[in-house]
Amino acid sequence: MHNKSFPRTFSHIGISVPDLAAAVTFYTEVMGWYEIMAPATVTEDDSAIGVMCNDVFGPGWGSFKIAHLATGDKIGIELFEFPNAENPADNFEFWKTGVFHFSVQDPDVEGLVEKILAAGGKQRMPIRYYYPGEKPYRMVYMEDPFGNIVEIYSHSYELTYSSGAY
Numbered sequence: 001m002h003n004k005s006f007p008r009t010f011s012h013i014g015i016s017v018p019d020l021a022a023a024v025t026f027y028t029e030v031m032g033w034y035e036i037m038a039p040a041t042v043t044e045d046d047s048a049i050g051v052m053c054n055d056v057f058g059p060g061w062g063s064f065k066i067a068h069l070a071t072g073d074k075i076g077i078e079l080f081e082f083p084n085a086e087n088p089a090d091n092f093e094f095w096k097t098g099v100f101h102f103s104v105q106d107p108d109v110e111g112l113v114e115k116i117l118a119a120g121g122k123q124r125m126p127i128r129y130y131y132p133g134e135k136p137y138r139m140v141y142m143e144d145p146f147g148n149i150v151e152i153y154s155h156s157y158e159l160t161y162s163s164g165a166y
Helices: 020-030 047-056 107-120 159-162
Strands: 012-016 036-044 063-070 075-080 102-103 137-143 149-153
Touching: 020 036, 020 063, 020 075, 036 047, 107 137, 107 149
Parallel strands: 012 075, 102 149
Antiparallel strands: 036 063, 063 075, 137 149
């Protein structure tokens, strides 16, 4: 008997930023996400969260700032500001193992592009159609003002790929 498990749901993503206050403003005002836990400082100590962070970061991490946001579909966003944050000139090393972008869905791709640009983000490519002349499914790669790569889809992931985009 085949014992296939069901697909897991997505819980949250952690994003490092060089300026937590500016990131909270950008992600709440431009992306429309909700602040569910105001910015706080976590310090290396023997509290429950301090011990968890010791497990994750190892000893000597010191402290960091964190805020918790949520998307309209209840996905959590943890924003981290570490004291020794490095902001690379180009954060798009897609050939390296690891997450190199996250994606949001907005039927008004063009409008969200303009909002991101107005907030100091960058557009990495023109808006493109997956099925030109056939379906209105569009996408574009952007950067938030902190260099994190954000892809925008006009339609759901399932709709976009169910016809076989390539």
